Amino acid sequence: MAIAANQLIDTGYDFTVNQVEVPHPIKKGKSGYFMNIREDNDEILGWTTERYGLVQHRDVVGFADNAFAGRGIDVDRKVIVTEGGAKMRAEYTLLDDAFKAEIPQVGDPVRYKLTAQNSMDRSLRLSYILGIERLVCLNGMTTTEKEVEMCKKHSMNVNLGDILSADALDKALARMEDSLEVYGRLAQVGVTQEQGLTILENLSNAKVFSEKVRESIAMIWNTPTHEEDKARNLYNLNNAVTQHLTHEVAGERFEYANRATTNVLKRFDLASRNKKRLEKLWNPAHLEVSDIVTVTA
Numbered sequence: 001m002a003i004a005a006n007q008l009i010d011t012g013y014d015f016t017v018n019q020v021e022v023p024h025p026i027k028k029g030k031s032g033y034f035m036n037i038r039e040d041n042d043e044i045l046g047w048t049t050e051r052y053g054l055v056q057h058r059d060v061v062g063f064a065d066n067a068f069a070g071r072g073i074d075v076d077r078k079v080i081v082t083e084g085g086a087k088m089r090a091e092y093t094l095l096d097d098a099f100k101a102e103i104p105q106v107g108d109p110v111r112y113k114l115t116a117q118n119s120m121d122r123s124l125r126l127s128y129i130l131g132i133e134r135l136v137c138l139n140g141m142t143t144t145e146k147e148v149e150m151c152k153k154h155s156m157n158v159n160l161g162d163i164l165s166a167d168a169l170d171k172a173l174a175r176m177e178d179s180l181e182v183y184g185r186l187a188q189v190g191v192t193q194e195q196g197l198t199i200l201e202n203l204s205n206a207k208v209f210s211e212k213v214r215e216s217i218a219m220i221w222n223t224p225t226h227e228e229d230k231a232r233n234l235y236n237l238n239n240a241v242t243q244h245l246t247h248e249v250a251g252e253r254f255e256y257a258n259r260a261t262t263n264v265l266k267r268f269d270l271a272s273r274n275k276k277r278l279e280k281l282w283n284p285a286h287l288e289v290s291d292i293v294t295v296t297a
Contacts, residue, residue, distance in 0.1 A: 007082040007254055013057040015040045015085060017120050019048070036120045038085060045086040046121030055126055057081070057088040057118055064090055064116035067169045073099075080254050086121045087255070093133060100135075101177070104184030106235060108228060109135040112176050114169070128172040130179055136226050139242040140250065141261070143179035182265070185272040187235035195282040196221050196237045203267070205285055209245075209260045216244045234268050 016039040024031040036046040036054060061079060068075050075092040082088075092114045099112045113131040117124045132141045191199070197218055204214035220229075220240040229236045241264050250257035271278040 006084050007080065007252070009081075009251075010079050012081040012085060013061060013079055013088050015058075016056060017045060017054050017085075019051060019054055021051075043084055045084065046119070046123075048122065054120065055118055057085070060088065060116055060118040060126070061090045064092070068092060071169060082255050083121075087119045087124055088117065089124075089129075089254075090116045091131075092116070099173075099176070101132075101180060103180055103187065103235070105187045106184065106228075108183075110141070110180070111135060112173075113140070114172055128168060130172055130175055132179065134239070134242075136228050137239075137243055138246070139239060140246045141183075141238075141242050141265075143182065143265075182269050182272075183235055183238075186238055186268055187231075187233050189234040189272050189278065191232055191234060191237060191282060193222075193232060196232065198284055199237060199282050202281060202283075202285060203264065208263050208267070209241075213244065213249070213260070216248065217241050220244055234272060238264060238268055 017036050018039055020035045020037050022031050022033045022035055023029065032049055034048045034051055035044050036048065037044055061077075065077070074095040076095055078091045078093075080089045080091065094112045094114065100109060101112070102109055110132040113133055115129040115131060116127075117129055118126050130143050132143065133139065134141060200214050200218055200221065203209060204211050209217075217240050220243055221237060224230050224236070224240070225243065229239050242261055245257040245261050249260075267277075267281065271281045
């Protein structure tokens with residue numbers, strides 16, 4: 001049975017976090033540590049070794065909303081709050097036709113997404129993350145583009161009016177076309193049916209995702225849900241991964257699904273550009289001598 005994560009959708013981000021200095025437990029003086037504590041339930045969301053300006057989740061959402069509105073961009077917003085409020089991502093699906101595109105070499109239609117992210121435990125930079133959504137099945141797909149930073153570090157004088165700006169949004173939008181190139185490369189890397197299953201097994205062995213998740217992805221790979229996914233290549237294998245994780249896992253375990261899809265894409269991207277990495281990806285794992293057990297009568 002899957003473990004449900006502590007997460008909320010489109011709610012649970014309108015709270016205040018205060019930074020509280022922690023005294024030394026023995027000397028009773030300053031310890032140099034600070035706790036980030038929720039005001040509404042006193043939950044500790046993170047520790048820091050220096051004081052820095054916290055950015056409240058609701059402010060990130062509000063300023064990002066205004067940035068899209070200021071550019072006249074029609075969006076569908078989904079806010080995902082995880083780990084008891086420590087992390088927040090506001091996903092904006094761009095609905096205008098101007099933000100639709102096709103995967104090179106494939107012609108698969110997609111639309112762009114931008115995610116404004118924030119954290120209270122310093123695990124996420126305050127930034128825009130670029131992603132895409134495949135229109136044939138609404139799979140959420142990551143990209144290899146680096147996040148568009150709005151602030152390298154939470155300073156004491158954070159001005160969200162400057163950071164979550166229309167200029168930062170424009171910078172993210174400018175990267176969209178380049179982000180599709182990786183998927184075009186994946187589509188050019190053919191794999192056999194058995195090689196695809198071996199790749200999934202190797203990813204499971206490497207703990208990229210669990211054995212149970214591997215089994216579900218393998219079922220999609222063996223019997224594609226969509227006609228567009230019947231070709232055997234790395235692109236469609238990646239689609240099998242994102243299809244299962246988007247529709248069956250992310251609703252309750254977003255952090256797990258997001259981490260797995262990102263890691264898979266990184267490995268596939270490297271393999272598409274390096275023959276040795278590709279061969280390692282699809283070659284069956286070899287047992288070490290010490291792993292072989294001889295059974296005698």
